[in-house]
Amino acid sequence: MASSVSSRELILETLLMITRDGQYSHIALKNVLDQYQYLDKKERAFITRVVNGTLEHMVEIDAILNRFSKVKVNKMKPVIRTILRSSVYQMRYMDSVPDRAVCNEAVKVAAKRGFVNLKGFVNGVLRTISRNREDIQLPDKTDMVAYLSIVYSLPEWLVKQWLAVYDADTVETMGKAFLENKKTTIRKSPKAGDTTEFVKRLETEGVIVEPETQMKDVFYISGYDYLEKLQTFRNGEFYVQDISSMQVAEWADPKAGDVIIDVCAAPGGKSIHLAEKLDGTGMVEARDLTEYKVELLQENIERSGLTNICARVQDATVKDPESVGNADIVIADLPCSGLGILGRKPDLRYKMTPKMQEELVKLQREILKVVCEYVKPGGKLLYSTCTIHKAENEDNTAWFQKEHPEFHLQKEKQILPGIDIGDGFYIAMFQRENHE
Ligand SMILES: C[S@@+](CC[C@H](N)C(=O)[O-])C[C@H]1O[C@@H](n2cnc3c(N)ncnc32)[C@H](O)[C@@H]1O
Numbered sequence: 367m368a369s370s371v372s373s374r375e376l377i378l379e380t381l382l383m384i385t386r387d388g389q390y391s392h393i394a395l396k397n398v399l400d401q402y403q404y405l406d407k408k409e410r411a412f413i414t415r416v417v418n419g420t421l422e423h424m425v426e427i428d429a430i431l432n433r434f435s436k437v438k439v440n441k442m443k444p445v446i447r448t449i450l451r452s453s454v455y456q457m458r459y460m461d462s463v464p465d466r467a468v469c470n471e472a473v474k475v476a477a478k479r480g481f482v483n484l485k486g487f488v489n490g491v492l493r494t495i496s497r498n499r500e501d502i503q504l505p506d507k508t509d510m511v512a513y514l515s516i517v518y519s520l521p522e523w524l525v526k527q528w529l530a531v532y533d534a535d536t537v538e539t540m541g542k543a544f545l546e547n548k549k550t551t552i553r554k555s556p557k558a559g560d561t562t563e564f565v566k567r568l569e570t571e572g573v574i575v576e577p578e579t580q581m582k583d584v585f586y587i588s589g590y591d592y593l594e595k596l597q598t599f600r601n602g603e604f605y606v607q608d609i610s611s612m613q614v615a616e617w618a619d620p621k622a623g624d625v626i627i628d629v630c631a632a633p634g635g636k637s638i639h640l641a642e643k644l645d646g647t648g649m650v651e652a653r654d655l656t657e658y659k660v661e662l663l664q665e666n667i668e669r670s671g672l673t674n675i676c677a678r679v680q681d682a683t684v685k686d687p688e689s690v691g692n693a694d695i696v697i698a699d700l701p702c703s704g705l706g707i708l709g710r711k712p713d714l715r716y717k718m719t720p721k722m723q724e725e726l727v728k729l730q731r732e733i734l735k736v737v738c739e740y741v742k743p744g745g746k747l748l749y750s751t752c753t754i755h756k757a758e759n760e761d762n763t764a765w766f767q768k769e770h771p772e773f774h775l776q777k778e779k780q781i782l783p784g785i786d787i788g789d790g791f792y793i794a795m796f797q798r799e800n801h802e
Pocket residue numbers: 611629630631632633634635636637653654655656659680681682683699700701702
């Protein structure tokens with residue numbers, strides 16, 4: 367099998383797993399790339415780019431397909447729809463692939479998947495789009511919802527939800543930020559020692575390293591194939607974590623000897639950051655719902671080499687009587703709609719619904735009600751999400767303050783992509799009254 371055909375087939379398979387079968391994009395991609403380890407770095411990068419790019423631009427791509435195809439996108443067979451979507455992405459966003467090659471490969475994959483009778487249709491639609499590429503007009507700002515939805519590939523319900531809270535310029539800035547190339551952000555672990563030597567070790571492994579100017583020990587890395595291949599990663603010399611998510615441990619600012627309970631901890635970024643800050647003292651108890659998640663936590667804890675952190679299974683909605691009044695700090699980084707990280711998980715925007723958001727608000731409140739009891743008098747509770755959704759964030763904070771007047775809000779922040787550095791994220795920090 368020619369390698370380019372194989373890449374296109376893998377792109378089709380991966381996109382079908384995500385859009386037809388409901389798998390998460392980062393998991394589907396990782397599984398496919400793990401399964402086809404023989405692919406070279408360039409092919410892996412091509413597959414990753416086309417899969418993510420197609421998802422990032424899918425609303426726009428569908429609008430283009432609907433304009434030039436007699437059969438509308440929602441009436442197409444999933445295989446054909448997916449081939450066309452990824453082909454339009456390549457034609458529109460990848461100058462390195464000539465349109466003719468994109469059409470030919472699309473037709474070959476369609477035939478190989480048993481759609482010999484639709485070869486002409488695929489070819490016709492793609493060639494028409496190619497011929498009219500200068501004539502593709504997207505909506506303008508006279509219809510702001512359609513403009514933001516199509517140009518930034520955001521579902522209309524989401525654009526409307528954001529426009530009810532933020533002005534159009536802010537929503538546009540966020541939409542743009544989600545489409546920008548995302549580098550991997552890492553936090554150097556104290557065990558990596560001297561910074562210059564650490565950077566040299568990364569560079570020797572072929573990694574391109576850029577320091578973040580506003581935060582110590584934070585770097586952006588690129589140019590590597592996959593993380594597990596790097597000795598520095600396997601040694602636990604760094605942890606992949608976005609800057610916004612690092613703010614949780616910064617705000618919590620633990621003191622030596624603190625007991626910290628992280629009630630929804632997997633895969634462990636915040637717990638590990640906090641344990642590092644405790645510098646060998648105190649204890650972080652990192653909890654999550656399932657054995658599988660706790661295994662992920664264990665793996666990351668082992669790699670970190672830290673001894674003041676442990677992991678265990680505990681459903682955060684169920685009260686753990688032994689923890690009541692025990693923690694100096696409780697971290698509640700709860701399940702959420704994830705709309706702040708669309709730049710990294712582009713498929714979330716198609717999977718989330720307002721109904722699911724309502725369910726998440728209920729779950730967040732249920733968890734907060736239980737876990738706030740674990741905070742000692744005078745201790746801190748940090749509530750965070752990686753979403754941009756007032757009901758899950760500011761409204762939950764207001765609800766919590768009303769329900770629990772013994773907790774005082776110290777500060778809260780909605781971090782917005784493109785406006786602040788890092789992913790979209792929300793943090794609120796409360797302190798429990800101390801009557802002694
Ligand atoms: C936003 S993620 C946590 C990310 C983590 N704090 C970090 O920094 O790596 C939310 C986590 O909540 C967990 N979770 C969902 N429902 C839960 C429950 N009822 N009890 C405990 N954990 C739960 C999920 O398995 C998921 O790992």
